Amino acid sequence: MDSLTHRLTAFAYGLGFDAVGVAALGEPATRAAFDAWLSRGQHAGMHYLDGAGAELRRDARRPHPGATHAVVLAASYGGRAPSGAVARYARGDDYHEVLRDRVRELHVWLERELGHPVNARPYVDSGPLLERDLAQRAGLGWFGKNTMLITPRAGSFVFLASLLVELELEPSMPFETDRCGSCTRCLDACPTGALPAPRVLDANRCISYLTIEHRGAIPLELREGVGGLLYGCDVCNDVCPWNRKFARDAMLPEFAPRDMFVDAYDREGVRALARELLMMSPTDYAAAFRGSAIKRAKLWMLQRNACVVLGNIGTEEDLAVLEAMQEHEQDIVREHAGWATSRVSLSAAGPDAPPSPFES
Numbered sequence: 001m002d003s004l005t006h007r008l009t010a011f012a013y014g015l016g017f018d019a020v021g022v023a024a025l026g027e028p029a030t031r032a033a034f035d036a037w038l039s040r041g042q043h044a045g046m047h048y049l050d051g052a053g054a055e056l057r058r059d060a061r062r063p064h065p066g067a068t069h070a071v072v073l074a075a076s077y078g079g080r081a082p083s084g085a086v087a088r089y090a091r092g093d094d095y096h097e098v099l100r101d102r103v104r105e106l107h108v109w110l111e112r113e114l115g116h117p118v119n120a121r122p123y124v125d126s127g128p129l130l131e132r133d134l135a136q137r138a139g140l141g142w143f144g145k146n147t148m149l150i151t152p153r154a155g156s157f158v159f160l161a162s163l164l165v166e167l168e169l170e171p172s173m174p175f176e177t178d179r180c181g182s183c184t185r186c187l188d189a190c191p192t193g194a195l196p197a198p199r200v201l202d203a204n205r206c207i208s209y210l211t212i213e214h215r216g217a218i219p220l221e222l223r224e225g226v227g228g229l230l231y232g233c234d235v236c237n238d239v240c241p242w243n244r245k246f247a248r249d250a251m252l253p254e255f256a257p258r259d260m261f262v263d264a265y266d267r268e269g270v271r272a273l274a275r276e277l278l279m280m281s282p283t284d285y286a287a288a289f290r291g292s293a294i295k296r297a298k299l300w301m302l303q304r305n306a307c308v309v310l311g312n313i314g315t316e317e318d319l320a321v322l323e324a325m326q327e328h329e330q331d332i333v334r335e336h337a338g339w340a341t342s343r344v345s346l347s348a349a350g351p352d353a354p355p356s357p358f359e360s
Contacts, residue, residue, distance in 0.1 A: 005170045011109050012073055015102045016251045018154045019074040021138030021172035025060040025067055028133035044203035046213055056128035063128050064121045067164035072138035077255045079157025079247025084265040085273055087232025091257035094293045098254045099124045099161045106163055119166035131160045139172035145198040146186035146236035155243035186236035191225035207233035211305045212297050217332050218308055228270040228313050230305050231294055267313055274306035278321050300330045311340030316348045
């Protein structure tokens with residue numbers, strides 16, 4: 001490793017990153033798999049991934065003109081925390097902003113070391129890059145069968161960030177080994193069958209997609225699989241042996257869970273959080289999720305999700321708020337509230353109750 005790359009790597013570790021590597025930019029090794037995934041429609045409604053977005057992702061030199069290399073970084077966000085209603089990555093402050101600030105610090109350091117401006121741009125899950133491909137090329141880890149990047153010393157509960165630079169840096173050795181072996185725990189554990197084959201994700205069935213990105217109704221046949229998950233899903237990561245052994249606590253204090261999530265790990269805590277979301281006003285929502293990645297989902301989407309959760313794990317105590325939601329201004333929330341009310345009422349009525357009209 002040359003002196004500049006060595007010093008840059010040391011500075012990045014000092015910023016709180018768990019893994020650092022350098023990759024030369026170019027056509028990603030996963031381009032054919034990416035194109036096949038798009039052609040099958042497994043990106044669901046994420047149309048920013050196709051068309052012009054896909055064309056940019058087919059060559060990592062395109063998003064930022066002049067860039068030749070990427071400094072690729074990984075940061076743990078708390079894989080040792082208990083599983084709960086909200087995916088671990090979204091419990092603290094918005095990782096986009098937190099990590100982008102640190103990647104900018106890396107850029108400033110680089111210019112200071114060299115004594116001249118460096119054409120560079122930070123990316124944190126916010127641009128047309130196949131970041132996992134860059135991370136593998138930079139030696140950070142391999143693609144798990146759940147499609148997540150797994151890092152040897154921290155598992156897959158990591159954020160990825162990149163600094164694209166117009167600068168010759170010594171590339172790291174790519175991570176060529178597949179360390180999943182014959183394990184299929186992630187595929188077997190997915191509640192909605194969103195992993196039909198190793199390293200293939202069908203977003204149409206993925207709970208993370210359905211609760212965060214999807215703007216429509218959650219399909220009836222998938223609602224029961226959502227269980228008590230309000231925002232995102234960690235199931236395929238939770239069962240991974242690499243995470244059970246190597247997952248770390250969050251490296252940065254900004255990723256510590258906010259107060260409203262610290263009790264949403266058991267049934268009662270999840271129900272309480274679901275009711276809180278259902279009773280939120282737009283003003284409450286803006287205040288509660290200021291500086292949070294959860295604002296990716298609109299309030300009505302969170303309320304749709306909360307209805308599904310209460311339909312799965314709710315009790316008679318939750319009927320009042322569900323019935324109130326049947327007067328919601330959004331058609332989708334009203335429909336999900338009706339479904340949930342029917343489910344909870346039938347459960348309370350016992351096994352001799354007539355079938356629900358929502359289950360036909």
